[in-house]
Amino acid sequence: NAGVTQTPKFRVLKTGQSMTLLCAQDMNHEYMYWYRQDPGMGLRLIHYSVGEGTTAKGEVPDGYNVSRLKKQNFLLGLESAAPSQTSVYFCASRTGKETQYFGPGTRLLVL
Amino acid sequence: AQSVAQPEDQVNVAEGNPLTVKCTYSVSGNPYLFWYVQYPNRGLQFLLKYITGDNLVKGSYGFEAEFNKSQTSFHLKKPSALVSDSALYFCAVRDGNNFNKFYFGSGTKLNVKP
Numbered sequence: 001n002a003g004v005t006q007t008p009k010f011r012v013l014k015t016g017q018s019m020t021l022l023c024a025q026d027m028n029h030e031y032m033y034w035y036r037q038d039p040g041m042g043l044r045l046i047h048y049s050v051g052e053g054t055t056a057k058g059e060v061p062d063g064y065n066v067s068r069l070k071k072q073n074f075l076l077g078l079e080s081a082a083p084s085q086t087s088v089y090f091c092a093s094r095t096g097k098e099t100q101y102f103g104p105g106t107r108l109l110v111l
Numbered sequence: 112a113q114s115v116a117q118p119e120d121q122v123n124v125a126e127g128n129p130l131t132v133k134c135t136y137s138v139s140g141n142p143y144l145f146w147y148v149q150y151p152n153r154g155l156q157f158l159l160k161y162i163t164g165d166n167l168v169k170g171s172y173g174f175e176a177e178f179n180k181s182q183t184s185f186h187l188k189k190p191s192a193l194v195s196d197s198a199l200y201f202c203a204v205r206d207g208n209n210f211n212k213f214y215f216g217s218g219t220k221l222n223v224k225p
Binding site: 040090104 | 117120143145147152153154155156162205214215218
């Protein structure tokens, strides 16, 4: 099993550009999460999903949209990137148990 | 409001000595608490969790954590540190009102010197 994978690993955007980050898991997990990690601030929840076709807002959802059309995939979209969205983005998934399994992260730089 | 605090940005310890990484929490209801470790340029890995039962929880790589309800703390410990334990450690708590959400602390960098 690959576990949780994220695409791309690194991306540079110009302000105002859009992009989609892809998270895929092969563990048949119901729950999926998108976090951002910034120095000194730990991980903050952007959006999450409790199952295929459902999404919900986390702590810092502004400027992001998500979709969960397939159980194994959770997409994070930036419609108009801003420098404040420069961060490392982590996807995670879990079963009904509480332990989360994290992907390797996507480094995003917005110029 | 639910929150997690890790009061130390960095902890330095010599190899072979015991280590403690501190975590305090604020959550409504019964706390579900977690420790994760992050190695450079990697995602977080689960170490251990407390849900109920014994206050001393044992986890991966020889780590353990002590749950203290009166002090609302969940400190991570290891009797004898290894250089390879050097990493970033995160404490996390499940939201007491929304069981689908989790809150993470700001992280503590552990440096184990030979």
